[in-house]
Amino acid sequence: MRDLKIRIGEREILHGINLDLIPGQITGLAGESGSGKSITGLAMLRLLPKNAKTEGSITFEGRDLLALPERDMGRIRGQHVGMVFQDPTASLHPMLTIERQLTDHLRAHTGVSKKEARERALDVLRKVRVPLPETALKKYPHQFSGGQLQRIAIAVAIICEPRILIADEPTTALDVTVQAGVLRLLRQLCDDLGLAVLLITHDLGVMSSLADRIAVLRQGEIVEEGTRYDVLRNPQHEYTRALIDALPSHERAGADLESAESAAPVEEISKEVGNE
Numbered sequence: 572m573r574d575l576k577i578r579i580g581e582r583e584i585l586h587g588i589n590l591d592l593i594p595g596q597i598t599g600l601a602g603e604s605g606s607g608k609s610i611t612g613l614a615m616l617r618l619l620p621k622n623a624k625t626e627g628s629i630t631f632e633g634r635d636l637l638a639l640p641e642r643d644m645g646r647i648r649g650q651h652v653g654m655v656f657q658d659p660t661a662s663l664h665p666m667l668t669i670e671r672q673l674t675d676h677l678r679a680h681t682g683v684s685k686k687e688a689r690e691r692a693l694d695v696l697r698k699v700r701v702p703l704p705e706t707a708l709k710k711y712p713h714q715f716s717g718g719q720l721q722r723i724a725i726a727v728a729i730i731c732e733p734r735i736l737i738a739d740e741p742t743t744a745l746d747v748t749v750q751a752g753v754l755r756l757l758r759q760l761c762d763d764l765g766l767a768v769l770l771i772t773h774d775l776g777v778m779s780s781l782a783d784r785i786a787v788l789r790q791g792e793i794v795e796e797g798t799r800y801d802v803l804r805n806p807q808h809e810y811t812r813a814l815i816d817a818l819p820s821h822e823r824a825g826a827d828l829e830s831a832e833s834a835a836p837v838e839e840i841s842k843e844v845g846n847e
């Protein structure tokens with residue numbers, strides 16, 4: 572994003588931000604409520620309210636998304652950029668089986684056969700570590716817990732093998748005991764699939780355990796951007812220091828940066844999933 576400005580009605584919400592997403596890295600966008608984090612994510616998919624006006628550019632693989640015809644943008648949205656939200660039910664249809672949700676989405680964008688779509692659906696459920704994928708395909712969203720459902724929403728978001736995944740407060744609505752498992756899953760998908768992840772959260776604790784780079788948004792401006800280490804250990808802006816000071820002390824201590832490679836081994840993740 573370069574010099575991205577967004578105005579909704581009379582109000583300018585983003586005042587010209589620059590942000591890069593890098594394959595295989597998690598870029599965290601932090602900031603308090605109302606600072607413009609979600610609007611930044613939605614702008615990438617051109618899902619802003621009708622009365623929004625956008626200036627600047629969002630370049631993806633050489634093309635400016637803000638200038639694309641709506642038809643091409645539809646393809647980018649479904650296929651190249653996936654998004655998950657705080658509430659997983661927002662991206663799932665309550666009346667359709669998990670199989671339909673995964674395969675309809677895949678077939679609409681790739682035209683693969685029914686049989687192949689089912690194989691891909693099973694495969695992606697394994698990737699997000701939903702237990703008993705064959706059985707899970709036959710179930711409906713209400714038959715899953717919140718943590719499992721967020722994994723399924725992530726599966727829908729990645730089944731078309733996007734290059735970018737936008738995760739807007741992906742664990743905020745989850746029970747604390749299952750948050751860590753979903754965060755580790757995001758880390759692992761980012762590493763294994765080379766996804767460029769935009770992690771949007773007000774929670775600097777989440778950021779400190781997961782993001783490779785952190786951008787701090789305040790009232791529509793990025794006031795600080797850098798590696799996790801630099802931003803958390805040597806914050807330059809008073810606002811970032813205030814956010815860090817607001818963290819519980821154990822999380823502040825944890826901000827010392829276990830490396831990205833230190834995601835939990837698979838067995839440990841499987842155990843966590845069992846608990847969900």
Ligand SMILES: Nc1ncnc2c1ncn2[C@@H]1O[C@H](COP(=O)(O)OP(=O)(O)OP(=O)(O)O)[C@@H](O)[C@H]1O
Pocket residue numbers: 579584602603604605606607608609610611620773
């Ligand atoms: N549809 C809309 N119409 C008008 N203003 C909006 C709309 N959506 C968001 N805004 C405004 O844009 C600003 C940024 O909102 P945004 O949702 O991006 O904040 P945020 O940083 O994601 O906060 P939160 O964590 O509370 O979601 C807020 O002041 C909000 O009131």
